[in-house]
Amino acid sequence: MEDLEVLKTGQGQVFADPDPDKARAFFRGKTRRMDNKLMPLKEAVAEFVKDGDYLVVGGFGANRTPMAAVHEIVRQGRKKMAFAGHTSTHDMQVLCAGEVFDRLDVAYVVGLEARGLSYCSRKYLEDRKTVVNEDTNYGLALRFQAAAMGVPFIPVRNVMGTDTFQYGCGKEIRCPFTGKKLVIKPAIYPDISIIHVHESDVYGNCRFKGITVSDLDVAKASKRVIITAERIIPTEDIRRDPSQTLIPFYLVDAVCEVPFGAYPGNMPYEYFSDEEHLREWMTVERDPELFKAFLQKNIYSCADHGEYIAKNGGEARKLALRRQELLIKGRNQ
Amino acid sequence: MADYNTMEMMIVAAARELEDGATVAVGTGAPCAAAMLAQKTTSPNLVILFEAGGVNPRLPEMPISVGDSRTTWEAVKAGSMNDIMETCARGMVDYTFLGGAQIDKYGNLNSTAIGDHDNPKVRLPGSGGANDFASFCWRTMVITPQDSRRFVEKVDYITTPGWLEGGESRAESGLPLGTGPYRIITNMALMGFDEETKRMKVLSLNPGYSRKDVQDNCGFELLWADDLGETLPPGKEELAILRDQIDPFRYVIGRG
Numbered sequence: 360m361e362d363l364e365v366l367k368t369g370q371g372q373v374f375a376d377p378d379p380d381k382a383r384a385f386f387r388g389k390t391r392r393m394d395n396k397l398m399p400l401k402e403a404v405a406e407f408v409k410d411g412d413y414l415v416v417g418g419f420g421a422n423r424t425p426m427a428a429v430h431e432i433v434r435q436g437r438k439k440m441a442f443a444g445h446t447s448t449h450d451m452q453v454l455c456a457g458e459v460f461d462r463l464d465v466a467y468v469v470g471l472e473a474r475g476l477s478y479c480s481r482k483y484l485e486d487r488k489t490v491v492n493e494d495t496n497y498g499l500a501l502r503f504q505a506a507a508m509g510v511p512f513i514p515v516r517n518v519m520g521t522d523t524f525q526y527g528c529g530k531e532i533r534c535p536f537t538g539k540k541l542v543i544k545p546a547i548y549p550d551i552s553i554i555h556v557h558e559s560d561v562y563g564n565c566r567f568k569g570i571t572v573s574d575l576d577v578a579k580a581s582k583r584v585i586i587t588a589e590r591i592i593p594t595e596d597i598r599r600d601p602s603q604t605l606i607p608f609y610l611v612d613a614v615c616e617v618p619f620g621a622y623p624g625n626m627p628y629e630y631f632s633d634e635e636h637l638r639e640w641m642t643v644e645r646d647p648e649l650f651k652a653f654l655q656k657n658i659y660s661c662a663d664h665g666e667y668i669a670k671n672g673g674e675a676r677k678l679a680l681r682r683q684e685l686l687i688k689g690r691n692q
Numbered sequence: 693m694a695d696y697n698t699m700e701m702m703i704v705a706a707a708r709e710l711e712d713g714a715t716v717a718v719g720t721g722a723p724c725a726a727a728m729l730a731q732k733t734t735s736p737n738l739v740i741l742f743e744a745g746g747v748n749p750r751l752p753e754m755p756i757s758v759g760d761s762r763t764t765w766e767a768v769k770a771g772s773m774n775d776i777m778e779t780c781a782r783g784m785v786d787y788t789f790l791g792g793a794q795i796d797k798y799g800n801l802n803s804t805a806i807g808d809h810d811n812p813k814v815r816l817p818g819s820g821g822a823n824d825f826a827s828f829c830w831r832t833m834v835i836t837p838q839d840s841r842r843f844v845e846k847v848d849y850i851t852t853p854g855w856l857e858g859g860e861s862r863a864e865s866g867l868p869l870g871t872g873p874y875r876i877i878t879n880m881a882l883m884g885f886d887e888e889t890k891r892m893k894v895l896s897l898n899p900g901y902s903r904k905d906v907q908d909n910c911g912f913e914l915l916w917a918d919d920l921g922e923t924l925p926p927g928k929e930e931l932a933i934l935r936d937q938i939d940p941f942r943y944v945i946g947r948g
Contacts, residue, residue, distance in 0.1 A: 419744040419759030419773070445745070446820055447760070467820035472757045473720040473943070476817070482716060484815040493804065494741060497824040504774065516781060517827035520799075520865035521850040523819050526809055540866025569764055570745030571772040616781040627761045627770075634756070651707065684751055 361446040363535045371492035371528035374441040375413045377511045377545035380663045382434040385548075385582050389609075396614045400587060400663070403613035404431045408551050411417035413441040414460070414548075415503070415581065417574040420472055421624035421632050423567065424589045425555035427617045427664035433457030434658055442489075443547065445499040445573060448477075449624060449637060452644070456484040456654055466496040470563045473561070474637060479644040493526040498544055500573040505546035506580030514541040531588045552581035554606065555620050557629070559588040563611025564597045564604050567629030568678035571605065578606045587617040589629060619677060622668055630680040636671050694900060696926045697859050698879035699932060699948025701898055702835050703729060704926040705877045706789065709833060714732075715739045716787040717780060717825050720755050721876035721944050722835045723789030728938045733930060741785060743821035745771040754943050777821070780828035783868070788825035789833050794847040797892045799834065799854025799873030799885065802824070802847040809849055822852040838878035840911040856880040858939035862890070879948075881906045882923050886915050896921040 396514070402582075408414070414432075418424035430448050441462035444451060448471040454460060455477055469480045470516055484487060494502070495517060505513035518524040519531060519542060531541045554574050556567040563586055567574075578584050593616070619626075623633035624642075643653045661667045668677065682688070696704075699722065706726035710716055712735040718724045727740045728751055739748050744759030749767035764770040777783055793816055803822060807813035826832045826931075832854075836842060854873045856862045862872055863921035876883040876892060880901040886893045894906060894916035899922060907914055926934075939945050 365797045407920075422744070422761070436819040444818070448757070453793040454744040460746040467817045469815055471815035473754075474756065478721065481815050485812060493818060495819040495823045496773060500773045500777065516868055517824050519827075519853070519867050520862065521823060521853050522804070522809065523823050523851055525857070542866075569761065570759055570769070570770045571760065572744055573773050575772065576774075624762050625757070627764065631761065632756065678832055 363422070364533050365428045365530050366533060366540065367531040369524050369527040369529050370495040371526050373460070373528045373545050374492065375549065377546045377548070379509050379511050380504065380543055381612065382548045383509065393562045394610050395561045396563055396611060397591065398613055398615060399501045399621040400427060400431050400615040403615050404428060404435055407585055407612055407687070408437055408591070410437055411487065413438050413547070414551035415549040415552040415577050415628070416447070417451050417552065417572065417577055418621070418624070419570065419572040420446050421637065423555050423569065423621055424450050424624045425452070426555045426622060426624055428553045428585060428587055429453050430616045430658050430661070430664060430667065432459060434552055434661070443499055443549070445501060446496055448472060449640070452477040452480050452640060454642070455480045456650070457498060459487065461489050463662055464492050464494050464499060466494050466499045471637065471641065475641060476518060477641060477644065485534045487511060492528050493523050496532065499547070500576065501548040502544050503573050503576040503580045505544070506548045507576040510546060511584065512543045512545050514543050518542055538551050548582065549577065549581040551579045551583045553585045554578060555587045555626070556606070557589050557595070559586050559593045559614050560592055560597050561614060562594065562608035563606070564608045565606040565611070566603045567605060572628050584610050585613045587615045587620040588609050589618055589620065589626065591616045599676060617664055619660055619668055620664060622664070629684060630677065631679060631683040633671070633676065694925065696931055697945065697948030698700055698837065699945050700931060701810065702877050702879060703922055703934060704914065704930050705770070705882055706833065706835050710735050710787060711736050711873055714736045714786040715830055715885065716789070717741045717743065717776070717785050718789050719758050719761065724754060725934065725944050726789065726835065727937055729930065729934055730863040732933050732937065734846065735898070736788070739791055740777050741779070743825070744773055745775060747771060751819060754939060755766045773936050777824050778827070780825060783830070785829045785832050788802060788831060790822050790826060790852060791834060791836050792851065794844050795834060795876070796844055796847045798830070798856060798858050798890055799892065800847050800850045800856065800873070801852040801854065802849045804849045804850055804851040819851050821835040826852045830871055832872065832876040834873070835875065835877045837881050837905070838909045840909055843910040843912065845912045855885060859888070880909060891915050893917055894904060894920060898923045899925045
């Protein structure tokens with residue numbers, strides 16, 4: 360069988376260094392102590408999210424997405440970040456509104472799935488406020504997996520013959536074992552990732568329900584991890600049933616208790632997405648003056664996520680979204 | 693006047709392609725409605741997969757996102773994106789349904805940009821899982837309204853592979869062997885692909901549409917099956933299930 364040879368190279372850019380020894384050097388210095396990491400979200404973002412970082416947010420679309428943290432990043436004015444658009448919908452829309460990033464790995468962006476396209480996100484790309492590298496959902500998931508494995512690249516059998524390859528940062532090679540063509544993609548070791556979960560203890564041992572998307576690999580791959588949790592639970596609960604732990608403490612740098620932290624998105628088994636409010640975002644963003652006032656009201660002037668929710672229906676809205684999630688209806692509904 | 697609209701026709705035609713016991717990877721909207729309809733009619737054992745991790749849910753209503761709670765409602769597994777995509781990559785997923793802003797005669801799809809990629813007239817979402825599904829699932833189907841702005845000689849950007857440049861080009865590309873576009877389901881016709889050239893070929897005309905309608909609303913020259921038939925219109929039972937059980941609020945069929 361022939362030696363591994365590179366047949367084609369995509370013209371896209373690599374935004375995160377795939378060198379596993381540099382990553383290992385970083386991880387060597389990361390604390391393994393089971394310390395109490397519970398802190399306010401404002402402090403966690405101030406301490407662990409830096410200008411220029413490669414940022415990944417967990418979840419998928421507007422589902423189990425750490426929206427409270429995304430708002431806090433915008434509120435604190437982070438700039439020049441790189442961002443993984445691995446089906447990033449409302450989170451992308453908010454980060455574009457805050458002009459937070461200028462490098463973007465694209466799998467799915469700009470749209471909000473069945474809800475339509477976001478004017479603000481679309482314009483951000485059309486006005487070339489960010490450099491774009493094209494990828495796919497699985498492609499990005501694998502690039503996190505490669506980092507989680509501690510290797511510099513990973514092979515895959517998609518994108519060949521397409522512009523998604525041409526405008527991406529992969530390379531086409533010939534497999535030294537089978538002679539088949541493969542595409543290899545560089546690992547992404549994110550500087551910072553933020554993942555929203557149902558339950559965490561103060562050390563960052565996390566449980567969550569529903570689909571895991573790429574979050575387990577993202578947590579392993581990232582140099583720093585902030586957990587936002589619906590609830591903080593006693594460590595005894597974790598120890599009583601360790602099989603439920605999806606993210607262990609030693610990956611985690613900060614734990615923040617943020618009930619309704621995925622609002623206005625969907626949190627499985629907790630609350631459904633606030634479709635009315637998401638529609639408001641998609642309407643208001645078309646008018647620059649209205650949008651500015653809307654962002655002032657909903658992000659910049661809010662002390663925290665609780666205030667944002669209070670301004671958009673508060674307790675009554677939360678109750679309605681809980682019932683909607685569980686498909687519970689009143690007798691006259 | 694027909695007692696159904698074009699979206700209902702497309703969903704019913706798509707549902708009929710899904711045999712019992714098959715696996716299908718779907719997105720939101722018409723593809724999901726088609727898979728749900730197939731489950732409630734001819735194919736109760738059809739397995740529906742969602743790219744974000746949902747496996748075989750009992751969908752209580754149309755999902756808004758391919759990762760929302762409905763995609764795991766009474767499901768058998770809430771897994772990861774890799775769980776689903778690896779299953780596709782190993783060859784265990786039979787069908788996928790995709791869409792796009794542009795499609796060419798080889799079934800290549802564009803959902804990334806209209807105009808130049810680096811300076812687009814319109815920026816669109818990108819691949820999402822579409823390129824992955826079309827690369828790995830055995831048969832790719834597309835549900836789309838037909839007009840000559842959408843059906844173009846050459847797409848501005850190939851997001852998702854069809855038969856690439858036709859002939860043997862897909863097999864030679866390195867994509868998994870034996871995969872490729874299978875059916876294109878439009879408001880006007882049901883199409884497949886010529887076995888040798890891999891060019892789009894009309895298999896049957898939907899009721900009320902002529903050869904001329906179909907060709908006039910296509911930006912490239914279509915091939916025609918020798919035994920060109922007429923697509924069966926939606927049956928009463930199919931329409932009743934679609935309207936009463938699957939999409940009572942007309943989120944999808946209201947667009948027809």
